[in-house]
Amino acid sequence: MIDVVVTGAAGRMGTTLVRCLQGAEGLRLAAGVERPGQARFEDAGELAGLGRLGVPVKDSLAAALDGLARPVVIDFTSHEASAAHAELCAARGAGLVIGSTGFTPETKARVQAAAARIPVVLSPNMSVGVNAVFALVREAARILGDGYDVEVLEMHHNRKKDAPSGTALRLAEVAAEALSRDPRQDLVYARHGLVGERTKREIGVQTLRGGDVVGEHTVFFVGEGERIEISHRATSRDQFARGAVRAAAWVAGRPPGLYDMFDVLGLRSGR
Numbered sequence: 707m708i709d710v711v712v713t714g715a716a717g718r719m720g721t722t723l724v725r726c727l728q729g730a731e732g733l734r735l736a737a738g739v740e741r742p743g744q745a746r747f748e749d750a751g752e753l754a755g756l757g758r759l760g761v762p763v764k765d766s767l768a769a770a771l772d773g774l775a776r777p778v779v780i781d782f783t784s785h786e787a788s789a790a791h792a793e794l795c796a797a798r799g800a801g802l803v804i805g806s807t808g809f810t811p812e813t814k815a816r817v818q819a820a821a822a823r824i825p826v827v828l829s830p831n832m833s834v835g836v837n838a839v840f841a842l843v844r845e846a847a848r849i850l851g852d853g854y855d856v857e858v859l860e861m862h863h864n865r866k867k868d869a870p871s872g873t874a875l876r877l878a879e880v881a882a883e884a885l886s887r888d889p890r891q892d893l894v895y896a897r898h899g900l901v902g903e904r905t906k907r908e909i910g911v912q913t914l915r916g917g918d919v920v921g922e923h924t925v926f927f928v929g930e931g932e933r934i935e936i937s938h939r940a941t942s943r944d945q946f947a948r949g950a951v952r953a954a955a956w957v958a959g960r961p962p963g964l965y966d967m968f969d970v971l972g973l974r975s976g977r
């Protein structure tokens with residue numbers, strides 16, 4: 707049995723993970739972690755509305771890892787917390803699955819440094835469906851080439867802190883890579899005022915926020931006289947959590963390195 711620790715255990719994804727880990731083959735939820743001083747319940751099952759499961763809630767990842775042999779941590783918190791958690795996992799030899807988004811170059815570099823010492827799966831979207839969309843967008847961009855304008859639109863709930871979503875950024879990067887463009891120069895995040903005609907190289911990435919929308923992404927390829935739209939709509943967080951649970955089982959015992967869901971799903975060779 708692999709011991710799994712869930713950080714951000716009281717969050718939207720944390721509580722979904724606690725539920726989805728129940729009965730997961732080969733995995734045992736060993737502890738949940740909440741921010742110091744924030745623990746509302748002693749038991750992770752109570753946090754997730756499942757009643758007592760006999761799984762403690764700790765106020766630090768360090769305390770949760772004490773006494774566990776070769777655990778895996780699943781982390782959906784924030785980019786800063788994930789970077790700190792990656793450093794701690796590297797010091798303790800724990801495998802790590804990170805779903806947090808909103809990384810800066812600095813926090814991403816800290817995760818990359820940790821991945822030199824431990825296996826880390828980092829993906830802005832753990833659902834199998836969205837990873838299929840990544841592959842479809844890459845293929846569509848290759849087939850359609852420069853004759854089609856590429857635009858990415860995402861919509862999420864009104865509690866989301868980062869914009870655009872990590873998934874939208876990855877979709878734009880996938881299209882940019884397939885079209886030999888530079889994501890650092892060619893992504894356009896907002897248009898307002900007299901911005902001039904659309905350039906051929908730019909890839910627009912636009913954000914909507916409202917209500918309880920779980921997560922919606924569309925990539926538009928807009929040509930002369932036709933338009934292709936590739937969309938994904940999440941109606942529940944369970945698919946993200948199931949992907950993360952699959953990644954936790956996959957990452958245990960792997961060599962150090964930075965992996966993503968393409969590795970977990972065996973899609974790497976087609977990249």
Ligand SMILES: NC(=O)C1=CN([C@@H]2O[C@H](COP(=O)(O)OP(=O)(O)OC[C@H]3O[C@@H](n4cnc5c(N)ncnc54)[C@H](OP(=O)(O)O)[C@@H]3O)[C@@H](O)[C@H]2O)C=CC1
Nearest residue numbers: 714716717718719782783784787805806807830831832946
């Ligand atoms: N890769 C994927 O498939 C998916 C990724 N995400 C990403 O996962 C992240 C979390 O999303 P969601 O669950 O909706 O967010 P929530 O705000 O509901 O949950 C985040 C949890 O992490 C805790 N947390 C945040 N910062 C820290 C910190 N510095 N130290 C300790 N704990 C911290 C929060 O505690 P507190 O409430 O006390 O702040 C909370 O319990 C986001 O970055 C989101 O974009 C979301 C869904 C799918």
Ligand SMILES: O=C(O)C1=N[C@H](C(=O)O)C[C@H](O)C1
Nearest residue numbers: 807830831866871872873921
């Ligand atoms: O914050 C969320 O909710 C989500 N975040 C991820 C992202 O930023 O791409 C994935 C998912 O769409 C939900």
